[in-house]
Amino acid sequence: MRQNPARRAALLDAAIEVLARDGSRGLTFRAVDGAAKVPNGTASNYFANRDDLLTQVGGRVYERLRPDESTVADVSKGPRDRSKVAALMRDLVERISAFPTGFLALLELRLESTRRPALREVLTRQIREDLDGNIDFHLKSGLPGDATGVVLLYLGLNWLILDRLSLPDVIPEAEIPALVDELVERVLGPGLAES
Amino acid sequence: MRQNPARRAALLDAAIEVLARDGSRGLTFRAVDGAAKVPNGTASNYFANRDDLLTQVGGRVYERLRPDESTVADVSKGPRDRSKVAALMRDLVERISAFPTGFLALLELRLESTRRPALREVLTRQIREDLDGNIDFHLKSGLPGDATGVVLLYLGLNWLILDRLSLPDVIPEAEIPALVDELVERVLGPGLAES
Numbered sequence: 359m360r361q362n363p364a365r366r367a368a369l370l371d372a373a374i375e376v377l378a379r380d381g382s383r384g385l386t387f388r389a390v391d392g393a394a395k396v397p398n399g400t401a402s403n404y405f406a407n408r409d410d411l412l413t414q415v416g417g418r419v420y421e422r423l424r425p426d427e428s429t430v431a432d433v434s435k436g437p438r439d440r441s442k443v444a445a446l447m448r449d450l451v452e453r454i455s456a457f458p459t460g461f462l463a464l465l466e467l468r469l470e471s472t473r474r475p476a477l478r479e480v481l482t483r484q485i486r487e488d489l490d491g492n493i494d495f496h497l498k499s500g501l502p503g504d505a506t507g508v509v510l511l512y513l514g515l516n517w518l519i520l521d522r523l524s525l526p527d528v529i530p531e532a533e534i535p536a537l538v539d540e541l542v543e544r545v546l547g548p549g550l551a552e553s
Numbered sequence: 554m555r556q557n558p559a560r561r562a563a564l565l566d567a568a569i570e571v572l573a574r575d576g577s578r579g580l581t582f583r584a585v586d587g588a589a590k591v592p593n594g595t596a597s598n599y600f601a602n603r604d605d606l607l608t609q610v611g612g613r614v615y616e617r618l619r620p621d622e623s624t625v626a627d628v629s630k631g632p633r634d635r636s637k638v639a640a641l642m643r644d645l646v647e648r649i650s651a652f653p654t655g656f657l658a659l660l661e662l663r664l665e666s667t668r669r670p671a672l673r674e675v676l677t678r679q680i681r682e683d684l685d686g687n688i689d690f691h692l693k694s695g696l697p698g699d700a701t702g703v704v705l706l707y708l709g710l711n712w713l714i715l716d717r718l719s720l721p722d723v724i725p726e727a728e729i730p731a732l733v734d735e736l737v738e739r740v741l742g743p744g745l746a747e748s
Contacts, residue, residue: 381664383578465664468719469576469657482722489723506735509724513736514708517715521708524663527677528684529704540701541708545739 360403369394369401370418373411378459382470385412413480416467419460420488423453438500444542448535451515451522458523465520503546510545555598564589564596565613568606573654577665580607608675611662614655615683618648633695639737643730646710646717653718660715698741705740 360366372394376385385408387401394400405411429449436442454461464481471478493508518537521528529537555561567589571580580603582596589595600606624644631637649656666673688703713732716723724732 379668381576381578383576462664462667465660468715469660469664472657472719473574478720482720485720486723506732507739509732510709510736510739513710513712513716514705517708517712520663520712524667525673525677525680528681537701537704541705541740544702544705544742545736547739547742 359406365396365400366404367418369396369404370411370415371422373401373415374419374459374463377415377463377466382412382466387411409474409476412467412470412474412477415463416481416484419457419464420484422457422460425450425453433499433501438502440502440543440546441539443496443501443503443546444539447511447515447542448538451519451534451538454519455522461519461523507546511541514541514545554601560591560595561599562613564591564599565606565610566617568596568610569614569654569658572610572658572661577607577661582606604669604671607662607665607669607672610658611676611679614652614659615679617652617655620648628694628696633697635697635738635741636734638691638696638698638741639734642706642710642737643733646714646729646733649714650717656714656718702741706736709736709740 369390373385373390376389376393380389387405387408388398390401390411391398401411405414433442433446467477467481471481489509489512492512493505496503496508497505515538518529518534518541522531522534564585568580568585571584571588575584582600582603583593585596585606586593596606600609628637628641662672662676666676684704684707687707688700691698691703692700710733713724713729713736717726717729
């Protein structure tokens with residue numbers, strides 16, 4: 359397998375676009391080569407087979423969604439209250455929404471994983487690690503709310519983004535920021551566990 | 554177009570199974586005929602074209618998920634408090650999870666709708682009507698919580714079901730009932746709008 363990291367990343371980026379545009383059934387080495395504008399046969403030099411390609415796409419989406427250093431540094435500025443979390447979550451929704459093909463490609467992978475146990479295992483690990491990382495970061499930052507609250511944010515925000523990217527007229531665009539604020543306000547308040 | 558309602562429903566049920574199994578790209582009239590175990594050419598007598606078939610599948614999924622009369626009648630028994638809502642929501646999660654191909658077919662339709670404006674319009678209307686129906690039913694039943702709370706339940710429960718059906722090890726099965734209870738307890742409590 360070839361190892362040029364920039365070329366590999368470019369091929370994975372092309373695979374993301376192909377998945378979002380044509381679905382998992384449209385994802386062939388030839389389609390990836392075409393989308394990456396490289397000679398036919400290039401993708402097959404970088405990935406052992408289609409499964410190898412599929413399992414690497416999820417990691418690339420997460421890599422591209424990672425917050426930059428200034429976003430992380432902002433967390434420790436000012437009071438760490440629920441309105442701080444709401445601002446962070448509104449930014450997160452915008453960051454994910456600004457990369458719609460990444461979110462849609464991950465969904466295609468989820469659906470494909472119901473048919474491919476190896477892919478399911480890799481995706482489960484990536485998503486659970488990301489969720490655990492969010493819980494850990496949230497609690498260590500001294501932000502309000504508990505681990506359950508972070509899981510409830512993960513659930514609600516993901517479907518909000520899915521609606522926005524797949525059926526944008528179900529929840530009107532203008533209502534999204536206030537809905538994020540309400541979700542944060544409510545799920546990070548006291549729950550059953552503490553009452 | 555042929556109009557035998559039972560035959561039409563059976564063809565739509567077969568289309569749901571094909572969508573969940575093979576994705577939207579696998580949905581052809583021939584595949585539907587095969588899954589419905591009817592002679593080739595039958596589906597094409599019931600649906601004008603593939604778009605017509607796709608736009609009718611969503612309606613059929615919702616039809617099959619409609620609660621029965623006893624479930625609806627149960628709402629008015631006993632105190633209408635948050636634990637009543639939690640029990641209803643746990644039942645809802647089980648009802649939808651028990652028809653996994655319906656949920657996965659709807660997701661395939663969502664992804665396909667990013668490429669088909671006519672399908673997007675039909676799906677948006679179905680999903681928004683269902684959500685408005687839930688809000689209306691909730692408020693008229695005298696159950697606790699506001700319209701925003703019902704929208705937040707819709708968001709959180711849908712992604713919980715998606716995780717359960719596509720990547721069942723992200724949220725352990727045993728944690729699901731307590732997570733539903735926490736979501737209900739928190740989002741139906743007082744939010745920003747009332748505070």
